[in-house]
Amino acid sequence: MIICAGNNETFDFAQPTGVGLIETAMNLTRLCLFDKPEFLLFVGSAGSYGEHKIFDIIESKTASNIELGFLNNDAYSPLDNVVSTNIDKTKKDVIVNSSNYISTNEELTKKFQNFGIGCENMEFFAVLRVAQEFDIPAGGVFCITNYTNKNAHEDFIKNHEEAKELLTLHVRKRIKELTAK
Incomplete structure (x- = not known):
């Protein structure tokens, strides 16, 4: 099953699950309870913490x-805050961070790179956590639309349509590759 966030980030080949961690977790859980998929592929946009360039395509099976x-050591969590469906531990994954907020502090977000985290997407952690709960293999494909700086929203708006086109081409190409095997 191919899924996406929804609202203005939809694809004709993907089922929308909601925007942000909560909507995604609730709606994806409902989908999995009624018709458990064999695999979940999340498709969406992402903001780069600096390493990845605008319109780069990222594939990942790990989220934080x-x-x-x-x-800044101003908060902690007793919860497991990294989840991965990557069973090939020899392959290093780009970690995609998820929050219900879009980061705009470029200096602060560069610190994410110290933890091996490359970009952010609002929904991916919820997708992988639900997939883990239901024992469903899962992954994500992302197109970078912006950097996490003061222009994040404007750049996202400016680049979003082209990113969706690039994601559509990438996903369709990968589906052809997989079905040709």
Whole structure:
């Protein structure tokens, strides 16, 4: 099953599950309870913490839920804040961080790179956590639309349509590759 966030980030080949961690967790859980998929592929946009360039395509099976307060030792969590469905431990994954907030402090978000975290997407942690709960293999494909700086929203708006087109081409190409095997 291919899923996406929803609202203005939809694809004709993907089922929308909601925007942010909570909507995604609730709606994806409902989908999995009624018709458990064999595999979940999340498709969406992402903001780069600096390493990845605008319109780069990122594939990942690892997500984190780390809030900005953690980076300055202003917060902690007793919860497991990294989840991965990557069974090939020899392959290094780009970690995608999820929060219900879009980061705009470029200096602060560079600290994410110290933890091996490359970009952010609001929904991916919820997707992988639900997939883990239901024992469903899962992954994500992302297109970078912006950097996590003061222009994040404007750049996202400016680049979003092209990113969706690039994601559509990438996913369709990967589906052809997999079905040709």
